[in-house]
Amino acid sequence: MKHATCLSFLGTGSDVGKSFVVAGICRALKNRGFSVAPFKAQNMSNNSFVTLDGLEMGRAQVVQAEASGIEPEVDMNPVLLKPSGDCRSQVVLQGKVVGSRHAKDYYKQTDALFAKAMESLNRLRERHDVIVMEGAGSCSEVNLRSRDIVNFRPAHETDAPVILIADIDRGGVFAQIVGTLEVIPPEDRARIAGILINRFRGDISLFEDGVRWIEERTGLPVLGVISYNREILIDSEDGMDVQTQINPSGALDPDKINIATILFPRISNHTDLAALQCEPGVEVHFLTRPKSLVGYDLLILPGSKNVRSDLEWMRKNGWEERINAFAQSGGSIGGICGGYQMMGQSIQDPHGVEGSPGAESGLGLLPTETVLAPEKRLTRNHGTWIGNRRPVHGYEIHMGRTRSSSEELRPAIAWSAESATAEANSDGLSTPDGKIWGTYLHGLFDSGPFRQEFLSNLRPDWQPPAQQNPLHLAPGEDFENFKARQYDRLGDHIEKCIDVEKLIAIGKLHCEIC
Structure with a gap:
């Protein structure tokens, strides 16, 4: 042997x-x-x-x-x-x-x-x-x-x-x-x-x-x-990669797609943003100190290991007002996993999964309610992003179960036949114009065709630089390659x-x- x-x-x-x-x-x-x-x-x-x-x-x-x-x-x-x-x-x-x-x-x-x-x-x-x-x-x-x-x-x-x-x-x-x-x-x-x-x-x-x-x-x-x-x-084990920009000073580059993401104290799976960080012509800023979001093309609320605690941190630090002002001005906001949960009406933790049992009101950007369950959902998934009909793939890893009673909003992702279950054939939620969306799918931006179409829709006038270097993805390249x-x-x-x-x-x- x-x-x-x-x-x-x-x-x-x-x-x-x-x-x-x-x-x-x-x-x-x-x-x-x-x-x-x-x-x-x-x-x-x-x-x-x-x-x-x-x-x-x-x-x-x-x-x-x-x-x-x-x-x-x-x-x-x-x-x-x-x-x-x-x-x-x-x-x-x-x-x-x-x-x-x-x-x-x-x-x-x-x-x-x-x-x-x-x-x-x-x-x-x-x-x-x-x-x-x-x-x-x-x-x-x-x-x-x-x-x-x-x-x-x-x-x-x-x-x-x-x-x-x-x-x-x-x-x-x-x-x-x-x-x-x-x-x-x-x-x-x-x-x-x-x-x-x-x-x-x-x-x-x-x-x-x-x-x-x-x-x-x-x-x-x-x-x-x-x-x-x-x-x-x-990918780094737990810290940020060398190209990560945290609270950068200076004006935003108008020739680039500028993406902000909030660096929660208990952020999880920040590697969801890695493909965007390697996309030429895109800047990703991780922010801890509240600032105006004017000029950013997209705000992403990432995953969190303790959603209610990170929500409380955002409120204490004045982020909620900044986020609401950005949404009201027509800004695009997306949430992944814990960030998706925060965008809803409430997060309930009756079993004390992430701390003391209790509930917290969400940001109210989506008509959803999340209840944390004792059983964690762990699965690899494939599907189609409904907004641009491009393939996406990744994995789910969460305790929350999110529900919406809205008939006006559409799911963000339609699962493939292999990923669909009796419980769900879709994931997430999106406004009809795609401005506000949330999903449980980690690795969303790893799909090259999806990422390229998503960025083009975000800024129709955007053109990635023609010159490539080893730190950049090729146009439409899957992150795995x-x-x-x-x-x-x-x-x-x-x-x-x-x-x-x-x-x-x-x-x-x-x-x-x-």
Whole structure:
């Protein structure tokens, strides 16, 4: 029976680029003929995805699976924590919600969760040559070590060599590395087999003496110095991508389609806007501070892990008045998932799904009422956007059930025969002129034909720039094709920056077809 070798990539801190590096390693090994799969025992993120079998997992491992050339599955991310408030998260175990836990209660269950995570890992190991494992945060949080299930514990369990990733861009890279090695227990220190330096800017030859110092001081090989590359775009785990514009100053460019989206404190699935961010001639602004929306062609209310709390935040900060003024002036407003729920008349949470039971009045932009149910809806869907008759595809992931009694408004999407159910053959709601709309479909803008038609209808005078660059989608290109090109570029970048042969030797990796 096949039993894949495991490689573990742990970080000196949070946001050192582990997810990016692991995706690149997956692509590089895949290009060399290895059957490779990613694994992260526990992930904390409100950016999630629905698998083909209707289960939920974190998007970071989705990206890594795509880079590996395989279909994402929940065994790659068996434990997903979705923060819904201070010190409280929804717990998703092997793709299914098992409840909401306070941090103290969650830490009492880590042994049982680790056993489930190892079940998932063993299933992956039976079908692949290599499992590339990713840690979380800093691997040297000594106060959390006894409860940790995602850093050294999986590495010890699978006898996996550990590669330590440090981020030189944030400064103090020598202290990051030496400090980590100093505070971890000897058994953890003995498992580290190499070091990677991530996000280097400038002439790497100028850091050769730094590499020598690290190797002499630690006795560990530096397997590579990865240069900072802003020309590769892949979905981030939870933070915003490098091209994200948050509260930009200055006037709007009249030659571009300008889209505003409100950056909620508990925003979820902000990757729904990624395709628009990569569309030439389009600017997407994420806004936290209330401002006039005059001049924007579209306002999008994105997903939220806690709709009522984010509604309250908007009201306290004066956003509701700005949104109403924009709607009354004829502005276009769209809502996705939680944003769609906010646009209605009310959101009711009788079971306390997202906090204390209760209800909140919505923005009143659509004649809908939403009730949060204990069961989460998880499904992949295909259909047609009724307003322009173009195909759309994506996934639904929500607790809310939204209903409308209006006979004047039309659904936003007609589901295909494969996606239609006895419960619903359509989704969302739209005004007849298409100015105000909402949908539960995540990934709406990934469809190239839909996106191109949608933008053309939004601004009939708009023409995308003729000149293309690697950070832009081609006209009418599906986002999946764009991402595949980015993974190829990432794999090439990793090959240039890392000694992959030495990594293969450290891991004693074996490929059945190589």
